[in-house]
Amino acid sequence: MIFNIISPCEKPHMPFGSGFFSNYRITLEQIIINHEKDVSKTPYVDWSETAWVEGYNPYLEVLIKNENPFDFWFDQKIPTHGDTINENINQGRFTIINHGQDYFNDDDMLSKQQNIDKLYLKPKQYIIDRVDKIYNEEIKDEIVLGVIARGSEFSHWHPQYGIFTIDDYINHIKKILKDNKEITKLFLVSENSEYINQLSKEFPNSFFIPNVFRGTDESLLHMTSYPLWPNISTKRENQNKMLGEEMIVQTKLLAKCKYLFGMHTGIFAGAILWNENIEKIFKI
Numbered sequence: 001m002i003f004n005i006i007s008p009c010e011k012p013h014m015p016f017g018s019g020f021f022s023n024y025r026i027t028l029e030q031i032i033i034n035h036e037k038d039v040s041k042t043p044y045v046d047w048s049e050t051a052w053v054e055g056y057n058p059y060l061e062v063l064i065k066n067e068n069p070f071d072f073w074f075d076q077k078i079p080t081h082g083d084t085i086n087e088n089i090n091q092g093r094f095t096i097i098n099h100g101q102d103y104f105n106d107d108d109m110l111s112k113q114q115n116i117d118k119l120y121l122k123p124k125q126y127i128i129d130r131v132d133k134i135y136n137e138e139i140k141d142e143i144v145l146g147v148i149a150r151g152s153e154f155s156h157w158h159p160q161y162g163i164f165t166i167d168d169y170i171n172h173i174k175k176i177l178k179d180n181k182e183i184t185k186l187f188l189v190s191e192n193s194e195y196i197n198q199l200s201k202e203f204p205n206s207f208f209i210p211n212v213f214r215g216t217d218e219s220l221l222h223m224t225s226y227p228l229w230p231n232i233s234t235k236r237e238n239q240n241k242m243l244g245e246e247m248i249v250q251t252k253l254l255a256k257c258k259y260l261f262g263m264h265t266g267i268f269a270g271a272i273l274w275n276e277n278i279e280k281i282f283k284i
Contacts, residue, residue, distance in 0.1 A: 017050025021266030029092040146254040148262030151192035153223035
């Protein structure tokens with residue numbers, strides 16, 4: 001079998017990658033190119049030079065390549081002895097997908113991304129089972145507004161998408177609920193524990209996944225100094241494996257909500273990419 005190695009890292013200038021959906025969308029770009037150029041070459045997604053390698057702190061040490069985190073969460077054919085391997089260095093980075101767009105209003109391009117994504121990138125069954133269990137318990141019989149309340153260091157690094165406080169999110173949600181009285185429940189997603197606490201208190205008809213990694217006592221200085229602060233946290237064992245699984249589960253659930261609200265972020269674009277039920281989007 002002939003494999004094309006798909007890596008989100010721009011070697012040698014970007015040795016440790018970035019956030020989950022930043023890496024994911026770069027990966028998807030390369031897979032689209034692989035599919036359109038030569039489907040006889042099977043893509044093998046390799047995140048072994050990203051910050052998602054378990055226990056790797058890119059701010060302190062040199063990466064020792066010893067695992068591929070992508071295999072934690074996705075099923076794919078893995079090259080073995082005797083296979084032919086082609087390494088596609090820097091193929092397709094930022095040439096197809098504009099990371100500043102979510103493509104919800106571009107049907108053709110969104111459909112292209114979704115079709116290739118479904119064809120090649122398949123989460124492991126245990127993750128899908130977890131998504132289905134939460135969906136059946138919390139979303140199935142409700143009309144749900146999925147809420148992505150991004151805080152922490154995001155505004156520091158991406159002010160072009162707007163700078164918002166928790167009060168801004170609360171006020172926008174109130175307006176959405178006033179104008180869309182059919183909504184019966186909210187699904188809350190945030191990397192900020194205080195945001196979750198305030199939103200769930202303000203909107204009792206809401207739910208969130210407990211025990212998901214969220215910031216608690218990290219200072220804003222720490223988060224702005226180390227944008228990959230969730231990846232380098234030492235509060236849990238298997239942090240990156242769990243973090244990636246939590247990212248996939250929450251995004252898949254957002255994609256099953258009827259309405260979606262938030263600002264442009266990676267997880268916002270991911271929910272649109274994986275859309276199963278979203279009919280309307282509200283942006284703060």
